[in-house]
Amino acid sequence: MACVSINGANRLGSNSLPELLVFGARAGKAAALTSLEQKPPSEHVIAQANDEKRRLEEQFLRKTGGRERIATIRSEMHQAVESGAGIYRTQDSLQQAADKLQELRERFRNLSLDDHSLTFNTELLGALELEFMLEVGSAIVASALHRTESRGAHQRTDFPARDDRNFLAHALIFRSPDGSARIETTPVVITRWPPGERVYGVKSEVKEVAAR
Amino acid sequence: MAETISVEVARYSPERDTEPSSQRYDVPLHKDWVVLDALNYIKDKMDGSLTFRWSCRMGICGSCGMMVNGEPKLTCATFLSDYAGDGSPVRVQPLRYFPVIRDLVVEITDFMNKLQSVKPWLIRGDEKAVSEGEYLQTPEQLDRYKQFSMCINCLLCYAACPVYGLDPVFIGPAAIALAQRYNMDSRDEGAGERMDVLAQHEGIWGCTFVGECTKVCPKHVDPAGAIQQYKLTATIERFKSFLMPWAAGNSEMESAK
Amino acid sequence: MSGVRQTVRYTEYHPRWYRTRVSTWWWLSRWPYLKFILREISSVFVAWFVVVLLLQIRALSRGPQAYAAFEHWLQIPVIVLLNLTAMFFVTFHAVTWFNLTPRAMVVRFGGKRVPDGLIVGTNYAAWAAVSVVLAWFLLRS
Ligand code: SF4
Ligand code: FES
Numbered sequence: 001m002a003c004v005s006i007n008g009a010n011r012l013g014s015n016s017l018p019e020l021l022v023f024g025a026r027a028g029k030a031a032a033l034t035s036l037e038q039k040p041p042s043e044h045v046i047a048q049a050n051d052e053k054r055r056l057e058e059q060f061l062r063k064t065g066g067r068e069r070i071a072t073i074r075s076e077m078h079q080a081v082e083s084g085a086g087i088y089r090t091q092d093s094l095q096q097a098a099d100k101l102q103e104l105r106e107r108f109r110n111l112s113l114d115d116h117s118l119t120f121n122t123e124l125l126g127a128l129e130l131e132f133m134l135e136v137g138s139a140i141v142a143s144a145l146h147r148t149e150s151r152g153a154h155q156r157t158d159f160p161a162r163d164d165r166n167f168l169a170h171a172l173i174f175r176s177p178d179g180s181a182r183i184e185t186t187p188v189v190i191t192r193w194p195p196g197e198r199v200y201g202v203k204s205e206v207k208e209v210a211a212r
Numbered sequence: 213m214a215e216t217i218s219v220e221v222a223r224y225s226p227e228r229d230t231e232p233s234s235q236r237y238d239v240p241l242h243k244d245w246v247v248l249d250a251l252n253y254i255k256d257k258m259d260g261s262l263t264f265r266w267s268c269r270m271g272i273c274g275s276c277g278m279m280v281n282g283e284p285k286l287t288c289a290t291f292l293s294d295y296a297g298d299g300s301p302v303r304v305q306p307l308r309y310f311p312v313i314r315d316l317v318v319e320i321t322d323f324m325n326k327l328q329s330v331k332p333w334l335i336r337g338d339e340k341a342v343s344e345g346e347y348l349q350t351p352e353q354l355d356r357y358k359q360f361s362m363c364i365n366c367l368l369c370y371a372a373c374p375v376y377g378l379d380p381v382f383i384g385p386a387a388i389a390l391a392q393r394y395n396m397d398s399r400d401e402g403a404g405e406r407m408d409v410l411a412q413h414e415g416i417w418g419c420t421f422v423g424e425c426t427k428v429c430p431k432h433v434d435p436a437g438a439i440q441q442y443k444l445t446a447t448i449e450r451f452k453s454f455l456m457p458w459a460a461g462n463s464e465m466e467s468a469k
Numbered sequence: 470m471s472g473v474r475q476t477v478r479y480t481e482y483h484p485r486w487y488r489t490r491v492s493t494w495w496w497l498s499r500w501p502y503l504k505f506i507l508r509e510i511s512s513v514f515v516a517w518f519v520v521v522l523l524l525q526i527r528a529l530s531r532g533p534q535a536y537a538a539f540e541h542w543l544q545i546p547v548i549v550l551l552n553l554t555a556m557f558f559v560t561f562h563a564v565t566w567f568n569l570t571p572r573a574m575v576v577r578f579g580g581k582r583v584p585d586g587l588i589v590g591t592n593y594a595a596w597a598a599v600s601v602v603l604a605w606f607l608l609r610s
Contacts, residue, residue, distance in 0.1 A: 069256070069257075069260070070256070070260065071255075071256030071257065113260055114259055114260035114261045115260050115261035115263075116261075117225060117227055117261065117314070118227065119225070119226050119227060119313065119314050119485070120263055120313050120314045120317050121263075122255075122263050122264075123255070123260040123261060126260075224487050226485035226486070226487070227485075229487075231487060232487060282498075308489070309489075309491070311486035311487065311488050312486060312487040312488075312489075313485075313486060319486055355582075374491070374495055374496070374502060374505075377491045377495070378491055420505070420509070421505075421569065421572075422501070422502065422505045423501070423505070423569065423572070424499075424501055424502070426572070427501070434572065436572055437572040437573065437575075440569075440572050440573030441572075441573055441574075441575060443573070444573060444574065
């Protein structure tokens with residue numbers, strides 16, 4: 001997600017928007033500069049790009065007769081992630097979401113599009129987005145399953161306490177060759193603000209007074 | 213099944229068609245559904261090839277502007293139920309006066325270039341160093357331009373403007389309103405630079421004050437007002453530089469802040 | 470200037486985009502457009518009033534006989550009809566412009582924008598005042 005770590009592991013509210021604008025612009029510039037310095041792509045890279053193009057055409061643009069529609073899979077995905085991996089999560093709910101996402105990723109292969117046009121094909125865009133969302137969704141669920149503690153917007157009702165000893169760490173997710181997720185962690189560097197307890201209402205006032 | 217309503221949508225495929233046709237779909241009529249909901253229903257359930265732009269569904273991104281029964285509207289803020297009742301279908305067409313790329317999607321590079329040409333950003337004579345802090349502004353100073361800053365670039369005002377339709381070189385309502393947004397900003401010093409683009413025939417003098425842009429604007433920006441106000445400013449500037457060539461510059465616009 | 474021209478050229482021609490032509494009768498499609506065209510046409514009648522005024526002054530300067538002839542001319546039905554039409558258009562012109570003034574003139578007083586109604590109202594008040602003074606002059610005798 002939009003975690004460039006200036007706001008912590010946080011994409012609440014509108015923090016993510018300025019982050020996107022600032023870091024998007026920087027990333028874009030850097031990418032443009034880098035591409036200027038590159039040698040022209042080798043035959044090998046071009047062949048790879050052509051393969052990918054062919055795959056997209058075969059899987060989406062030229063394919064007919066699939067049984068699934070984008071909208072059905074998308075709304076089932078919404079439903080699964082919302083109920084299984086919302087703010088309050090448990091081992092069970094997450095596992096259900098993981099299974100459902102797995103099922104949806106399989107059904108996705110049976111997708112077919114109505115739109116075979118090469119001009120402004122928003123349905124193709126929708127399909128690619130959906131494929132990515134299914135993958136990102138699975139990654140979110142996998143890391144939530146892995147993180148058996150509660151922290152910030154990640155509330156495991158079966159593990160209500162924060163566990164700095166094991167989980168004061170960024171989770172990095174890698175795709176294994178079989179498509180499943182492999183999780184590694186990298187430690188968090190604490191600079192000025194050590195993690196504190198998140199409390200609301202009267203408790204937060206007490207905390208403030210104590211801090212003074 | 214609930215009540216239904218017919219939606220008649222313009223279709224145009226550059227690969228197949230020489231001119232647009234229209235296609236009719238019957239969609240459920242829910243009390244809280246907007247025209248965009250109907251389009252998405254069609255795309256999701258009936259015909260995935262229907263092509264249109266949208267994003268926020270809340271009148272903020274400005275991408276869902278289309279002609280609904282001949283009027284420029286944000287389709288995410290236009291209720292289907294307002295068109296129900298007389299049994300005739302709701303007509304949805306691409307924004308008027310813009311070239312159509314496909315179905316309901318129009319080509320807006322023209323506007324993007326015009327917007328750039330009026331330099332819609334803060335221009336300073338000399339920038340101060342970051343360490344010197346922010347450029348401050350009072351609530352009254354903010355109030356001068358706030359209305360013009362609400363623009364979401366939805367281009368409904370262009371689709372309402374016959375001048376733009378007849379003469380596409382006209383810079384047009386939103387771009388001028390946005391130029392004025394910066395001209396009126398107490399932190400800006402670029403009014404003189406913008407004048408070259410604004411005070412010409414393609415700029416404010418192309419406007420004949422039809423006033424429809426202001427009426428269709430979903431954000432109450434009042435582009436027509438911005439243009440007329442700028443006409444006044446430009447005229448005064450013109451006379452000033454004629455009478456007192458030594459004092460030419462953006463004195464009038466600066467004092468208006 | 471050239472900036473705008475150049476950028477427009479970019480979208481000038483593209484074989485695959487569909488462009489609609491603006492119909493010659495576009496101004497009949499909506500009442501506000503028609504109103505706008507009528508307001509533009511009204512300038513012809515404003516000019517006509519100026520001509521009548523000039524003719525009147527010329528007649529005046531040529532003595533009572535010429536003025537009587539001028540008055541006689543004013544009573545020809547066609548001219549009466551023309552003047553009535555002109556009267557209608559000039560009023561239309563004045564009213565529509567008065568109603569538009571607050572858009573063009575932002576008056577601020579004590580940091581607040583003066584409400585539109587007040588600006589329009591002041592216009593009408595000034596119009597009424599001038600008319601009263603003129604009427605007093607003309608009807609005095
Ligand atoms: S001025 Fe209003 S109608 Fe025009 S682009 Fe901006 S928000 Fe849309
Ligand atoms: S969808 Fe964003 S303004 Fe309508």
